[in-house]
Amino acid sequence: MSGDFSIGRRCRPLLCASLIAAISTPFAASGALANPQLMSEVDSQAATEVSYANFQQWLQDFRQYAAGQGISEATLRKALDGVRYRERVIELDGYQPEFVRPIWEYLDTAVSSTRINNGREKLADHRHTAQQMQQRYGVPAEIIVAIWGIESNYGSNFGDFSTLESLATLAYDGRRRDFARGELLAALRIIDQGDIAAEQMKGSWAGAMGHTQFIPSSFEAYAVDGDGDGRRDIWGSIPDVMASTANYLARAGWQASQPWGAEVRLPEGFDYAQTERRSSAEWRSQGVQAQQGELPNFASAAIVIPAGADGPTFLVGANFRAILRYNNATSYALAVATLGDAIAGRDGIQHNWPRDQAPLTRDDVQELQRTLNRVGYSVGGADGIMGPNTRQGLRNFQRDQGLIPDGFATQELLERLRQRSQ
Numbered sequence: 001m002s003g004d005f006s007i008g009r010r011c012r013p014l015l016c017a018s019l020i021a022a023i024s025t026p027f028a029a030s031g032a033l034a035n036p037q038l039m040s041e042v043d044s045q046a047a048t049e050v051s052y053a054n055f056q057q058w059l060q061d062f063r064q065y066a067a068g069q070g071i072s073e074a075t076l077r078k079a080l081d082g083v084r085y086r087e088r089v090i091e092l093d094g095y096q097p098e099f100v101r102p103i104w105e106y107l108d109t110a111v112s113s114t115r116i117n118n119g120r121e122k123l124a125d126h127r128h129t130a131q132q133m134q135q136r137y138g139v140p141a142e143i144i145v146a147i148w149g150i151e152s153n154y155g156s157n158f159g160d161f162s163t164l165e166s167l168a169t170l171a172y173d174g175r176r177r178d179f180a181r182g183e184l185l186a187a188l189r190i191i192d193q194g195d196i197a198a199e200q201m202k203g204s205w206a207g208a209m210g211h212t213q214f215i216p217s218s219f220e221a222y223a224v225d226g227d228g229d230g231r232r233d234i235w236g237s238i239p240d241v242m243a244s245t246a247n248y249l250a251r252a253g254w255q256a257s258q259p260w261g262a263e264v265r266l267p268e269g270f271d272y273a274q275t276e277r278r279s280s281a282e283w284r285s286q287g288v289q290a291q292q293g294e295l296p297n298f299a300s301a302a303i304v305i306p307a308g309a310d311g312p313t314f315l316v317g318a319n320f321r322a323i324l325r326y327n328n329a330t331s332y333a334l335a336v337a338t339l340g341d342a343i344a345g346r347d348g349i350q351h352n353w354p355r356d357q358a359p360l361t362r363d364d365v366q367e368l369q370r371t372l373n374r375v376g377y378s379v380g381g382a383d384g385i386m387g388p389n390t391r392q393g394l395r396n397f398q399r400d401q402g403l404i405p406d407g408f409a410t411q412e413l414l415e416r417l418r419q420r421s422q
C-alpha cells in the first residue's frame with residue numbers, strides 16, 4: 001500500500017490469522033503473526049535461529065520444509081527455482097525516514113486533485129462492477145475505488161517485485177523473518193491453488209500484492225473471485241480487485257448505509273483527554289457539532305484530532321475503524337475516507353491544517369519520549385514513534401502545564417519539555 005506515511009506502512013492487512021502451525025525448527029513461528037505492524041514487538045521473541053552459510057542453502061531448507069507442509073513439487077519448482085536474494089529489499093526494509101511526515105503532507109499527495117479526477121474516471125469506467133460489489137458487500141462504490149487509488153494508484157503502481165523473491169529475501173535476512181516465512185509459505189499455497197502463476201505474482205518489496213496490496217495471508221483470508229472464472233486474480237481482474245476490497249471491508253465490520261464519520265467542531269472548554277468512544281447523542285450533549293449539516297448517528301464513535309487542537313477534528317464510527325483494519329494509520333483512513341467523499345462529489349476537509357508547524361524528526365520524538373520519562377510521564381521505550389502511550393504521556397504533561405491536552409507533538413512542546421527537565 002502506497003504512501004509511506006506511517007511506519008510499517010507497506011506491510012499489509014491486519015486481519016490475517018494464518019498462524020504457521022507448530023513445526024520443527026528452523027521454521028518455527030514465534031507466535032500469532034496476524035498483525036504485521038506489531039511485528040517489531042515480537043521480533044525479540046524470535047524463534048530458535050539457525051544460521052545459514054548463504055541464501056541458497058537457506059532456500060533449500062525452506063523448500064524441504066514447504067514440501068513437508070504439503071506444497072506440490074511442481075509448485076516448488078515453478079516458484080522457487082531461480083529465486084534470487086534481492087539486496088534492494090533489505091535496503092528498503094531497513095529504511096527509516098528522518099522526519100515524521102505531517103499528516104497534511106501525506107494527504108496532499110494521497111488525495112491530490114489528479115488522484116480525485118482519476119478516481120472519478122475509474123468509477124465511471126467500472127461503474128457497473130463497483131455498484132455490483134456495493135450491492136453484494138454493502139461497501140460504497142466510491143470507497144472501493146478510493147482504496148484502489150490509495151493502495152496502488154488504481155493499479156498503475158502496485159510494484160514489480162517478485163513477491164516470492166521479496167518474501168524469501170525477508171525470510172532469510174529481514175527484520176521480521178518469522179513473519180516473512182509464514183507469508184512465503186502462504187504465497188506458495190496460493191500458487192498451488194492455481195489463482196496466479198508464480199511469475200505473475202508481483203507487488204511491493206514487502207510482499208503486498210497486486211491492485212489491493214494484500215499480503216499472501218490476507219489474500220488467502222479475503223480475496224474473492226469477483227468475475228466467476230474460478231481464480232482470484234488481484235493482479236489482472238478488476239471485478240476480483242473490487243470484490244476482494246469490498247469483502248475485506250465487509251469482514252472488517254463495514255456498516256452499509258453508515259458514513260465513515262464527519263468533520264466536527266468542538267465546543268469551548270472541550271475535554272480533550274477523552275479517548276473513549278461514545279454515541280453521537282452523548283457527543284452532541286457535550287456540544288460537539290458537525291462542521292456541515294447534522295452529526296451522523298453513531299452508536300459508538302470516537303473524536304479524532306490528528307494534528308492537535310489547531311487542526312481539523314473528526315467524529316468517526318465503525319466504518320472508519322474498518323478502514324483502519326486495512327491499514328492501521330489515522331492518516332491512511334482519512335485519506336481513503338476523504339478521497340471517497342471527493343470521488344462522490346462531497347466536500348473535503350473544511351478546517352485548515354496547522355501547516356506552519358515544523359515537523360519533528362525521529363530524534364526529536366525520541367528526545368520527547370526520553371524527556372517525558374525523565375520528568376515523570378512514563379511513556380515506555382523511546383522508539384521515535386508517536387504511539388498511544390507517548391500521546392497519553394504528552395496529554396498529561398500538557399494538562400499539568402495548563403495547555404490543551406491534545407497529545408499533538410510540536411517543536412514548541414519539545415522545547416518546553418527541555419526547559420522543564422533542566
Ligand SMILES: [Ca+2]
Pocket residue numbers: 225226227228229230231232233237240
Ligand atoms: Ca476471477
